[in-house]
Amino acid sequence: MAKKTKTKRKPGVCIPWEEKVKEIPKISGDKELVRKIWEDVDALGYMYIWQCLLSF
Amino acid sequence: MAKDMEQLYAERLKRYVTAMRNGKPDKIPIRPFVAEFVAKYAGYTCQEVTHDYEKAFAATRKCAADFDWDAVVINMVWVWTGLTEAIGTKYYAVPGIHIPPDTGFQYREPPEEQAFMKPDEYDQLIEDPTGYLFNVWLPRVSADVAAMGEPTSYRNNLSFLKGGMAMLSYFNACGPQVERLRRESGTVSAISGILKAPFDIIADKLRGYLGLVTDVMERPDKVLAACEALMPHLTHVALSGADPDKNVPIGFWMHRGCVPFVSQKHFDKFYWPTLKPIIEEIWANGHQVLFYAEGNWNAHLKSFAELPDQAIVYHVDHADIFEVHKVLGQKFCISGGIPNYLLSVGTPDEVRDCCKKVIDGVARDGGYIMDASAIIQNDAKIENIKAMTDFTREYGTY
Numbered sequence: 001m002a003k004k005t006k007t008k009r010k011p012g013v014c015i016p017w018e019e020k021v022k023e024i025p026k027i028s029g030d031k032e033l034v035r036k037i038w039e040d041v042d043a044l045g046y047m048y049i050w051q052c053l054l055s056f
Numbered sequence: 057m058a059k060d061m062e063q064l065y066a067e068r069l070k071r072y073v074t075a076m077r078n079g080k081p082d083k084i085p086i087r088p089f090v091a092e093f094v095a096k097y098a099g100y101t102c103q104e105v106t107h108d109y110e111k112a113f114a115a116t117r118k119c120a121a122d123f124d125w126d127a128v129v130i131n132m133v134w135v136w137t138g139l140t141e142a143i144g145t146k147y148y149a150v151p152g153i154h155i156p157p158d159t160g161f162q163y164r165e166p167p168e169e170q171a172f173m174k175p176d177e178y179d180q181l182i183e184d185p186t187g188y189l190f191n192v193w194l195p196r197v198s199a200d201v202a203a204m205g206e207p208t209s210y211r212n213n214l215s216f217l218k219g220g221m222a223m224l225s226y227f228n229a230c231g232p233q234v235e236r237l238r239r240e241s242g243t244v245s246a247i248s249g250i251l252k253a254p255f256d257i258i259a260d261k262l263r264g265y266l267g268l269v270t271d272v273m274e275r276p277d278k279v280l281a282a283c284e285a286l287m288p289h290l291t292h293v294a295l296s297g298a299d300p301d302k303n304v305p306i307g308f309w310m311h312r313g314c315v316p317f318v319s320q321k322h323f324d325k326f327y328w329p330t331l332k333p334i335i336e337e338i339w340a341n342g343h344q345v346l347f348y349a350e351g352n353w354n355a356h357l358k359s360f361a362e363l364p365d366q367a368i369v370y371h372v373d374h375a376d377i378f379e380v381h382k383v384l385g386q387k388f389c390i391s392g393g394i395p396n397y398l399l400s401v402g403t404p405d406e407v408r409d410c411c412k413k414v415i416d417g418v419a420r421d422g423g424y425i426m427d428a429s430a431i432i433q434n435d436a437k438i439e440n441i442k443a444m445t446d447f448t449r450e451y452g453t454y
Contacts, residue, residue, distance in 0.1 A: 009186045011292030048220055049189045050293045052197075053261055054250050056140050056223075 014045040064242030068126040072244055072425070073303050076344060076369050078389045080422025084415065084452030086125045086445055087246050087391065087425050089348075091132040092160045092434040093441065094119050102133075102434060103152030106161050109136045109226060113233045120243040123445050127246035127304070130233045132431055135161055136226050143219035144200035144211070147261075160433050165264050172196045173262035175271060178278035181262070182285045193262065247346055249297030249306040251334070254283035254290060255327040256311045265312050272322050283330035291334045298343045305344035305369055315355040328359050339367040346391075349373055350430060357383040373429045381418040390418055391425035394444060399428055399436040404443035411447045419452065426452065 009016070017035050021027075027034055067082075074081035095105040098115035105112040112131045120128050137150045149155045149162040166172065172193055173181065181188045195203040200215040202208050237243040252260070258279070259268040271279050294306050312318070313327040335345050345368045347353075347360065352375040360370065361384055369389045372380050377393035384390065393414045398407055411426070418424050426448045432441065 009184055011288045012296070014186060014190075044220070044224075046186060047293075047296070048223055049186060049194065050289060051223060051250075052143075052145075052194065052219075053189055053257065054252055054290075054293060056135055056145065 012043050012046050013039075014042050014049075017042075061239060061242045065238050065244065068242060069244050069303060072126045072246075075422060075425050076305065076389045077366050078387070078423040080454050082454060084419055084448055084454075085127065085425045086123075086427075086448050087127040088123075088125060088427050088441065088444070089129055089132050089246075089431045090116070090119055090441075091134070091431040093432040093436050094132075096434040096436075097122075097438060097441075101151070101157045102160050103150075103157035105133050106135065106137050106151050107141075108138065109229065112136075113229070113236075116233075117236060117240060120237055121241040123441070124449055125243060125445065127244035128237070129246050129307075130230055130237065133161075136222075137161060139219065139222040139226060142222050143215045144198040146197055146199055158434065163260075165260075168264055168266040168270075171262070171264040171267045173258075173267075175263070175267065175275065178271075178275065178282050182278070182281045185285055185289055197261075244304065246304060247307040248299040248304050249294050249343075251290060251294040251306050251308040251338075251345060253308075253310065253313055253327060253331045253334075254286040255279075255313045255330060256309075257286065257290070258282060259312050265317070269318065272318070272326060276325070280326055280330070283326055287330055287334055291337050294334070294338055294345075295341055295343070298338070298341075302342045305346040306338060308345045308347050308368075310347060310349050310351075310353060312351075314351060314353045317351075320355060323356060323359075328356070332359075332362065335363055335367060339364055344369055347371060349375065351375075354379055360384060361387060363387070369425070371427065377414060378417045385418065385421075385423060389423045389425060392427045392429050393418070394426070394428045396428050396430050396432065396436065399432065399440045399444070402440060404439050407440045407443040408447040411444055412451060415448070415452055422454065 017038050020038055071081040071083060072085045072087065075085045092102050092105065094115035095102055098118045100111050100115055105115055109131060112133045116128060116131060135148065137148060140148050141150060147164050149164055151157050151159055151161055155162060177192065180192065191204045195201045198215060200211040202212040234245040237245060259265045263271060298306050313323060315323065338345055344366065347368050348371045350373050354375040357380060365387045369391060370380060370384050372390060372392040377390065381390055394410055398410055426444065
């Protein structure tokens with residue numbers, strides 16, 4: 001596993017794309033697609049913990 | 057029939073939105089925040105509507121179909137305890153498990169020394185709120201989630217899997233519920249999205265009320281910095297759940313940030329400076345916020361009056377609604393003011409008299425929405441809710 005760097009997380013983000021992209025091989029295809037889907041799914045993790053705090 | 061429902065929905069939406077923008081609609085909108093009342097009316101126990109959200113949805117739809125209400129919350133019972141039990145949440149007393157099946161769910165605040173956040177952990181929260189919630193807070197509030205550094209477990213892994221799947225299941229069911237209310241009874245979904253004040257959420261779920269009021273004396277700079285660190289996250293969550301059509305407001309639940317829970321000085325130092333910019337940001341994005349002012353917040357009306365015109369809808373619980381109208385009525389729509397005790401132990405005539413008094417006092421120029429003071433639970437008499445509804449329809453025409 002790649003060494004993780006501590007990043008201050010912004011709203012909507014659990015693991016920033018900038019951190020994740022360092023862990024994966026060079027993207028030969030559509031990098032923007034990989035980034036977008038990473039961020040969309042990552043946002044679900046963010047929603048989970050903040051909704052646990054606020055709604056549940 | 058479908059066309060009639062769509063027309064009814066359009067009329068109700070226009071009525072509701074016009075009032076919320078502090079205008080004068082054709083009639084006073086009726087938007088009762090019916091919680092466990094829907095169970096009583098539809099023949100369910102509190103356990104059924106709290107633990108099975110489909111039953112809560114069905115009960116809400118039945119009420120919406122039978123009462124002439126303009127808007128309702130799609131499920132005002134709110135906490136689905138099927139989810140909270142699945143992830144091992146410790147802080148709820150669940151109907152049918154910890155409390156009798158026909159008692160509404162309860163929040164159990166831990167003793168001060170067992171608060172979910174320790175007094176020396178402010179820096180961790182300030183540095184990384186999301187990380188703190190995952191790594192420190194969640195393991196403490198869940199019986200199944202392992203703390204950082206402890207061995208993981210089957211129950212730990214399942215907690216995240218089941219919790220995530222359950223939350224998506226619940227939220228994915230909300231959209232169809234909104235549509236069914238519209239299609240089947242022409243009823244508007246009253247709110248969209250959630251907001252709590254930074255100061256309130258620290259008291260509610262992190263330090264506890266006693267811990268926080270100690271902290272404002274012993275480590276005030278940390279408290280303020282923590283509130284500030286939470287602001288962008290709470291703003292983000294509120295906006296991410298907001299109505300994309302910008303019609304209905306974000307629900308903002310106000311708890312213990314007011315006098316006498318805190319002093320005026322502490323309200324001015326902690327609560328308001330870390331809430332006001334959130335409301336302004338949300339309004340700048342085109343969304344209203346419904347201030348659900350539980351208890352009595354009249355000591356702070358002048359602060360709320362600093363907000364831009366129409367930025368909020370102000371819901372009145374125990375406070376003097378006529379005083380609220382005097383201070384805020386020129387700027388904001390007001391809702392509520394019919395005491396829950398009256399709906400519980402009063403007579404229909406007493407309810408009608410109270411509704412008349414409130415309508416005469418605050419609704420003459422529009423900008424008022426009929427509702428009880430607080431969420432309506434299963435102690436309310438059905439005939440009293442009917443009296444509130446029918447009287448408002450008869451008398452509340454402009």
